[in-house]
Amino acid sequence: MSSSLSGQTLINQYHVEEFIALTPLGELYRATDIRNDKPLALTLLPKTISDHAEKIKELETQAGQLRAITHPNIISYLGLYQTPTLAFLLEEWIDGPTLREIIPTQTPVGISEALIYIKAVCSALETLHKNNYLHLHLAPELIRINQRGEIFLGGIAASRHIGEAGKEKNGKYPRLYFSPEQFTPQPLTPAADIYALTVILYQLTTGAWLNGKSAPKTNEAIQNAHLDQTPPAPISLNKEIPDNFSRMTLWALRKKAGDRLKTTTELLSSLALAAQIQVDEIPLRAAPETAPVTSAILSGWEFLPPPKPISIQQDLPPLEERLAGLTASQSKRNKTRIGIFPVLMLLLIAGFVSLFWFVRPAPVIIPTPIQFTEFASNYTPPPTITLQPKPTDPNGGRIAFTCTRGEYNQLCMINRDGTGLAQLTDMDASNYYPTFTPDGGSLLFASNRNGPFDLYLLLFGEKQLFQLTENIGNVISPDYSPDGRRIVFANRASDGPTSIWMVNADGLNPHLVYTGTDTIVAAAWSPDGEKIAYAMSVGIPQEYEIFVMNTEGKNHVRVSEGIQGIGGSIDWSPDSKNLLVYAGPFGDKDIFKIEVETRNTIQLTDGGNNAGASYSPDGQYIVFNSLRNDDQADLYIMRSDGSNQVQLTNHPEPDWGPQWTQ
DSSP states (O other), X not given: OOOTTTTXXXXXXXXXXXXXXXXXXXXXXXXXXXXXXXXXXXXXXXXXXXXXXXXXXXHHHHHHHHHTOOOTTBOOEXXXXXXXXXXXXXXXXXXXXXXXXXXXXXXXXOHHHHHHHHHHHHHHHHHHHHTTEEOOOOOGGGEEEOTTOXXXXXXXXXXXXXXXXXXXXXXXXXXXXXXXXXXXXXBXXXXXXXXXXXXXXXXXXXXXXXXXXXXXXXXXXXXXXXXXXXXXXXXXXXXXXXXXXXXXXXXXXXXXXXXXXXXXXXXXXXXHHHXXXXXXXXXXXXXXXXXXXXXHHHHTOOOOOOOOOBXXXXXXXXXXXXXXXXXXXXXXXXXXXXXXXXGGGTTTTHHHHTTOOSOOOSOOOOOOOOOOOXXXXXXXXXXXXXXXXXXXXXXXXXXXXXEEETTEEEEEEEETTSOOOEEOXXXXXXXXXXXXXXXXXXXXXXXXXXXXXXXXXXXXXTTEEEEOOOSSSEEEEEEEOTTSSEEEEEEEOSSSOOEEEEEETTSOOOEEEEOOSSOEEEEEEOTTSSEEEEEXXXXXXXXXXXXXXXXXXXXXEXXXXXXXXXOSOOEEOXXXXXXXXXXXXXXXXXXXXXXXXXXXXXXXXXXXXXXXEEEOTTSSEEEEEEOTTOSSOEEEEEETTSOSOEEOOOOSSOEEEEEEEO
């Protein structure tokens, strides 16, 4: 296969590194975005598409909708791009082998290992189908496995709406995985994708194509096999395949779409039942004990080196030195005014400004910080969504917060028991909205260290900083999806109101999700992954209402009723049933719990001017900032019912905006 693009730089931004494979969509290359040194998957569209104005227009028309489709097993589609002579698609790069490297040439893959792939791809296809799209180009080259054994489906850029006619012309890639109806001009249904996926399953479990041997070389022979030939029973090619599993595979390969299984859920559950395996017991990723063939290939795969981070050594002294000197330096600090906030942020933190009015009592001594814990050397988003509340560790977990120190707002962290206090940043810039990655190994936050507010990721183990967004507006209030693959945040990208955006966890594909009727000041992703809560102004200065929507920016519901003076922070309970907010008259805010389903509200504090509440990972405690004993904000902890309120920090300068994690 020609690698004519290798070495070229397209539209002065995407440098083509190497040819990877021929796919049903076109030639796949690995490229690098030279602005940020990030690898991307670049698919060169064939001339039959790039020179066809109507086909290009069709791809452009649906690009926005397809870019918005996200799922843990779908490779993010970044868009269609053109030069005067060619057109290409860009996707997120998943580093690792494709399923083509896994499909056996002699020894079949075991049923249990094959079902790991079927479960991942079925889940991805289900999301496409729910969005009224069919993939229609399934092939092993479009299914990738990363170093963690997670499985991803690419190539959604050429998806088509359910019900459209199917006949397509021959291309360079043989139509080995087309359904029979794709060879005829008839409306297509999810059964077409189910057929294609089952052809891949047939190859995985038998080591042969549909004809019981290697695939034919000519398009005519391939078409005849799909339309007219009955595949040999899988059990006849591999005696280890259960009879019921063999029969179910043939059922999903029936020639008429109406005779097949109707949904990917039905396909997966039927195959699992035939293999006498519970669907929930099928792993979400390939591991050595469950996927030996895949793991053997992964162990010998040459993965790309990790990207070079931005060193923060000049901004952040060695953490051990700061820990050793932190307690001594506290006694030397003079009380100073809160740092000057950027004009953009005045509205967003006005609620906090109202908290600094009282007189401080005698200072409480904070215990000497403990040694900082080292974490994994590479940041990798967690592979699965955890729906159950997480237990805190023996000392109660860690809390990150904004700590005003001198003229700037920095980031600090402390254990729930008051130990381990550490200032994490020491920049000539303001840093806000800290939130832990789902694995607890890194801290995401917004900072204006390079001008506008962008998202940065601090890796604890390496003491290094990665910039995730760059000049996309002014970014605030980030929060991770439970699977760690996406980040929701509020962003003001133009002269309009601050809106809700999303970005991949590696900084790729920042895009608008929802523009409200007024400014949005906070966003939070529910732990079950299904909803996003946000606080939006409704016309009264420094007051907001709380709404929830689905992750696609639709189905908006107002959940705050009868609460006056709501401020600009929100946090979900670990079971996704409740939201924490603060509300009340100016200078006298309290913490409230909103039951999302019933919209009932429960007041948890009574006096003290409180704000910024966050649940502990197990849902048993709440951390918040208060001015009850001080003219500056300090952190307090209480039980989830509002009882046993205990002061956590006591510093001459404000501590506020806490976020709790294990």
